[in-house]
Amino acid sequence: MASKFDANAGLNKLYQEHHQWLVRWIARRSPNWDCAQDLAQDTFIRLLNRPQVIETIQSPRSWLAKIAGNLLVDQARRQLLEKNYLAMLATLPEAEQPSCEEQWLVFSLLTQIDKLLNGLRPIEKQAFLMARLDGLSYRVIATELSVSLSSVEKYVAKAMLACYKASYPQE
Amino acid sequence: MNQQQHSADTQPIDEAIVHQAINWHVQIESSESPLSTINACNQWRAQNPDHELAWQRLTRINQTFSNTPTTSTLVKHTLIKTDADYQDVTRRQAIKRVAGSALAVGAVALVAQRQGALEHLQADYASSSNARFHILEDNSELWLNRDSTVEVAFSPLRRDLALTRGEMTLSVAKARSPLHIDMPFGQLKTASSKIFVRRTNNHAIVQVSQGKASLLAKGSKHRLTIEAGKTYRVDAHRVESLNSNTFDYTSWVDGIFSVRNMPMKSFLQELSRYYPGYLKCDSQLDNTLVSGVYQLADMDTILKTIALSAGAKVRYLTRFWATISPN
Numbered sequence: 090m091a092s093k094f095d096a097n098a099g100l101n102k103l104y105q106e107h108h109q110w111l112v113r114w115i116a117r118r119s120p121n122w123d124c125a126q127d128l129a130q131d132t133f134i135r136l137l138n139r140p141q142v143i144e145t146i147q148s149p150r151s152w153l154a155k156i157a158g159n160l161l162v163d164q165a166r167r168q169l170l171e172k173n174y175l176a177m178l179a180t181l182p183e184a185e186q187p188s189c190e191e192q193w194l195v196f197s198l199l200t201q202i203d204k205l206l207n208g209l210r211p212i213e214k215q216a217f218l219m220a221r222l223d224g225l226s227y228r229v230i231a232t233e234l235s236v237s238l239s240s241v242e243k244y245v246a247k248a249m250l251a252c253y254k255a256s257y258p259q260e
Numbered sequence: 261m262n263q264q265q266h267s268a269d270t271q272p273i274d275e276a277i278v279h280q281a282i283n284w285h286v287q288i289e290s291s292e293s294p295l296s297t298i299n300a301c302n303q304w305r306a307q308n309p310d311h312e313l314a315w316q317r318l319t320r321i322n323q324t325f326s327n328t329p330t331t332s333t334l335v336k337h338t339l340i341k342t343d344a345d346y347q348d349v350t351r352r353q354a355i356k357r358v359a360g361s362a363l364a365v366g367a368v369a370l371v372a373q374r375q376g377a378l379e380h381l382q383a384d385y386a387s388s389s390n391a392r393f394h395i396l397e398d399n400s401e402l403w404l405n406r407d408s409t410v411e412v413a414f415s416p417l418r419r420d421l422a423l424t425r426g427e428m429t430l431s432v433a434k435a436r437s438p439l440h441i442d443m444p445f446g447q448l449k450t451a452s453s454k455i456f457v458r459r460t461n462n463h464a465i466v467q468v469s470q471g472k473a474s475l476l477a478k479g480s481k482h483r484l485t486i487e488a489g490k491t492y493r494v495d496a497h498r499v500e501s502l503n504s505n506t507f508d509y510t511s512w513v514d515g516i517f518s519v520r521n522m523p524m525k526s527f528l529q530e531l532s533r534y535y536p537g538y539l540k541c542d543s544q545l546d547n548t549l550v551s552g553v554y555q556l557a558d559m560d561t562i563l564k565t566i567a568l569s570a571g572a573k574v575r576y577l578t579r580f581w582a583t584i585s586p587n
Contacts, residue, residue, distance in 0.1 A: 166346060173341045175580055177334050179538050187331060192578055195331055199338055201324065211343055218339065220289065221325035222332040227290045242286050249282045252321045259272050 099143040104133055111153050115161065128164070132157045170203055171196065205252040216241050217248035273314050280304070281314035285322075384412045387426070389536075391512060400439070401431040403513045406534065427458040429510050432471070445494045446477040453488075456510045463495040465502070467509050475499065517554045517562065524548045524570065524584070535559055537580025544586055545570055
């Protein structure tokens with residue numbers, strides 16, 4: 090109990106001393122002001138979930154900036170994904186348009202997959218998606234991408250490891 | 261999402277075992293007659309509970325992908341395109357040597373909005389989702405339309421301004437030196453005027469509403485004087501006078517959208533500057549003439565009114581995608 094109380098007090102202090110600064114820090118880097126408020130809030134919520142960290146923080150501002158920076162990149166990437174998704178949808182003939190619900194489902198799946206495959210090289214992603222989404226055999230993928238069979242194996246293995254690490258992060 | 265789904269299953273597994281499990285998965289998938297590999301893999305799975313757990317986890321992850329509905333091509337293309345766009349930003353960042361990861365973050369955020377990272381980074385004045393008003397140091401008044409950027413270099417001897425993205429309306433204050441405006445395919449010079457400039461990748465549009473300005477088009481030796489009330493379109497090859505009676509280029513300053521007898525297709529093109537998605541009409545309606553004065557803040561009403569007057573209706577495929585089609 091005592092330690093939880095301390096952590097809350099620590100968080101309060103952190104919030105009072107650095108919240109305004111963080112909002113300004115984000116606002117300088119983000120396309121609009123409302124989103125700076127929201128992201129600052131999200132940053133502190135991250136901390137709320139990990140009270141044990143608060144006491145060990147040496148330099149709070151660079152720590153907050155690092156979390157907020159990651160959130161900004163995530164958000165930007167999601168927006169990019171949404172924009173590209175809508176553009177792709179627009180190219181489909183009307184008869185093939187998914188319903189609104191399907192569109193939403195596909196979009197949440199997209200964000201999920203994008204997160205899983207974060208950080209892979211384009212060719213690794215390409216090979217993996219051909220195997221998983223198109224159901225192509227490794228041999229066909231190797232021919233399509235003009236690489237060897239063992240390269241395809243390597244790419245898929247690397248992608249699976251990325252998925253694993255994203256799904257089961259080890260602290 | 262996976263984290264939540266498997267929150268009960270958080271037991272750490274030695275990374276070497278994860279690697280082995282992945283290797284089995286890949287071997288089985290890669291082989292054209294995998295039966296013997298599957299048998300060997302089953303033995304490996306039975307050796308140790310962690311082997312089996314690693315195997316199960318990977319199988320569950322694979323299922324994420326097989327849940328994809330019929331639109332798998334769409335999903336794949338969207339992911340690959342997003343990746344390419346993202347790489348593009350990172351690469352341009354590196355070339356420009358805009359120092360520091362924090363700036364890169366901002367740039368990515370902006371490019372996500374509408375691919376304008378560098379313009380926004382270097383701008384002295386910028387707007388994002390809404391139009392903005394600024395008073396410059398020489399007391400000129402600058403209205404920036406949404407998603408627009410301007411660079412300014414003023415000294416006692418010279419006033420330079422460049423429109424690097426989007427649209428602006430500038431009320432130029434009188435000063436000792438004339439104001440130069442850089443835009444694609446030409447430069448404007450004016451002592452005092454109210455002037456509108458739009459830039460796109462392949463042309464620029466200039467409209468003078470008060471005073472006058474002179475235009476020096478790229479590759480031309482002669483200055484063209486633009487009087488109040490005139491509108492010109494400038495591209496790499498020519499300068500042409502536009503009929504400015506069909507569309508009021510500057511009404512956004514007052515939050516209004518004003519057109520007279522404009523073909524619906526062009527109308528929707530203009531309007532889509534203010535719509536965060538896709539606006540389309542059925543090709544039968546492309547040349548239907550549209551008139552009216554509308555409040556920009558109320559996009560739904562604009563579309564509804566336009567559709568009604570053309571005997572058509574608006575259909576929303578998503579929140580970000582509206583089509584006007586005949587009844």
